[in-house]
Amino acid sequence: MVRVEGASFRYAKGAAPAVEEATLLAAPGEFVGLLGPNGAGKSTLVRLVAGLLAPGQGTVRLAGLDPARAPRRQVARACALVPQEPRLTWPFTVREAVMMGRAPRQGLLALPGPLDRGAVEGALQACDLVHLADRRLDALSGGERRRVFFARALAQEPRVLLFDEPTAFLDLGHQVAAMRMAQAAARGGLCVLAVLHDLNLAAAACDRLVVMARGRIVADGQPAQVLTAERVRAVWNVPVWRGENARGAPVVLPEI
């Protein structure tokens, strides 16, 4: 579903590559967590997959498309990106915002048909937003707002779902809820790729973890194999204690 082969990208000529020779495969139904320190190239890799950036070298394929060159509407029907904290210049209502997920399937004036309404209602239900549907986005809490943009991505009916830090700035309850929604999307057959910072949350929820450091992918596999104490120390430069929870998922605690 997502196939990145030897992809490199630099933001400016002569600058250090933000992503260097990255190779990554992700299948439908898989929930892949993308980890790494700040500046490791995680967000850049996600933008390469979404086609918002084009690789300097290597190839990116998304549901058979070259996402940086295929028509945007076609890419948007295959792939949705949940932004970190969207800007609200003029706040729409929740329903209006979720309806925008239908844009790649609508005509010039984006007039909604029965399919569009059905998809939006379904997404509102899945994200527990029905009671908030007519509220304005600026009247919601941060956690509720994040659910709206998740619902918009679901209404897009993509095959690949990309997240840029879905849990940033959320309290523990909302973090877990966000991870459960991403997990449910993967169980529903979507290919889910999420940039994550909380190693324990990622280890508990994801099927696979990919670790990046200085633009390169340095580990890719089952959470238990990827999150070793040595690797965390090497990549994040932090000594950690490592254990396992009752289900065998790794748990790491920094030693301060």
Added chain:
Amino acid sequence: MILSPRARLTLALTAAAATVALAVAVSCALGPQPVSLAAAFRGVDPDAAIVLGIRLPRAVVAALVGCALAAAGTALQALLRNALAEPFVLGVSGGAALGGSLVLAAAAGLGQVATGAGAVLGAAPPVALGAVGGAAAATLLVFALGRLGGRLVPEAALLVGVVFNAFAAGVITLLRLLLPPAQQSRLLYWLAGAVGYQPPGTIAAGGALILLSAGALVLLSARLNLLTLGDEEAASLGLDVRRARTVVFFAASTATGAAVALGGLVGFVGLIVPHLVRRLVGPDHRLLVPASALFGAAFLVLADALARLLFLPLGTEPPVGAVTAFLGGPFFLWLLRRSARPEAGGRA
């Protein structure tokens, strides 16, 4: 609040269209000579001559200019994602004035050598073309220089617009010196933002440009919704951002250029009207653009009527641009203060 979107659209557009009709009727009835509108439409002179020959064309020009400036303002605000964007403040109107003045000056120069050719170049259509070209060039400049580190910074773009306005005003002052005295006063009156008495051909040409470009902005309104989300989000929702921006940009420039060709420098209409209409109908551009265009038309017709009414005892008429600046200047400052407040989150 419980109205369906379709009902809201119908209601808002009907109300807006009725307001335009009412404003035109008020404007036609007001003036130094008391007239009866009923008599005018029965063809009774002098009422008919005054209303149909003088006041109605003037109201139509005001309506066209207001419609164009409000629609362009709405579109520029979406492009810049900032409620302070407006054709006049951003220097787009200034660019149009400069373009029109350049053509006039060139015509005067050409007239020294070949009188006929000078007259052709100085006629309304080439001047209007110059204004549209100047508007497009100014918009390009503002959006190119407002980009810092590859990202469009609204505050920087607004500053570029302000500086460009001062520059354009200076160049126009120099150009004016090149013109014969009769042309000088014509240019001065035009630039002051006067919706005066235009020949029918000019109104028709300007009107066609304005209706086409405002219509294009209505058709682009769903894309404007996506553009307000930011480039990356708009692209991930299937919008070809660069192409959408280019088309919006040309439609807004054409509308502004044609408005300046018809009515000179009328400021702040594109600021006041979209802001008030947004409060009325919400942020959906599919409703906001047509409603702003209509209310903009009504607003400028009424502003022009008000200007004539207030100065009636003095036996003179101020240009409508003076009225809109009088209202719009303080309004801009109020919006600026409001959008700078942290809790407003810059949404003004």
